[in-house]
Amino acid sequence: MSVHGRDHDIEQSMGVLLTALRDIATRNDCAYDNDPPDERPRPCPCARCVARQALDVTDGGWRFVGARVYRMETNARERKIVAAWRKLGDDRMLAQILADATSDIDKVHLEPPTPRDWYVATSVIQWLATNVGSSILNEAGWAYQEYDADRAEREKREKTTKKSIDATDKDTP
Ligand SMILES: [Zn+2]
Numbered sequence: 001m002s003v004h005g006r007d008h009d010i011e012q013s014m015g016v017l018l019t020a021l022r023d024i025a026t027r028n029d030c031a032y033d034n035d036p037p038d039e040r041p042r043p044c045p046c047a048r049c050v051a052r053q054a055l056d057v058t059d060g061g062w063r064f065v066g067a068r069v070y071r072m073e074t075n076a077r078e079r080k081i082v083a084a085w086r087k088l089g090d091d092r093m094l095a096q097i098l099a100d101a102t103s104d105i106d107k108v109h110l111e112p113p114t115p116r117d118w119y120v121a122t123s124v125i126q127w128l129a130t131n132v133g134s135s136i137l138n139e140a141g142w143a144y145q146e147y148d149a150d151r152a153e154r155e156k157r158e159k160t161t162k163k164s165i166d167a168t169d170k171d172t173p
Helices: 003-027 047-058 069-073 076-088 091-098 115-127 131-139 147-171
Strands: none
Touching: 003 047, 069 076, 069 115, 076 115, 076 147, 091 115
16 A cells, blocks of 8 residues: 555544544543542543543643543642643754753754653643642742632632532432
């Protein structure tokens, strides 16, 4: 088979797989939706969540998966800082950050970042939003502005969880 024919075949198979994944990811609810957030398995092994993770990975989203990615589900600060990083960060930017800057950065050959580079960068950026990490930012003069919004989000989530627990209690004879 020609290289061109093989590329075409791979592209077609990928198309079929992505369609199937999108279907699974959008048509189903998480199998653990009714469990309290603390008791849900992480990462979630249900079909919908696995399909979402797979889609994210094929989309380049693996770059923004750090060591404690599961914490973003319940921690607004960590989710927001990684979301902001994801908006700006790309291979070129991380390559520039890691490049030896003793020479003119526009003229040096930029090594593309490795998956490990991305893992470390994203893990550290997420960590900066933790209590310990943000104490470094505070020490240097940064001040977080969204405590109120985060608290409102947390209270809303706790209410929903309580509702679903109450509903489960009622179901139990
Ligand atoms: Zn799930």
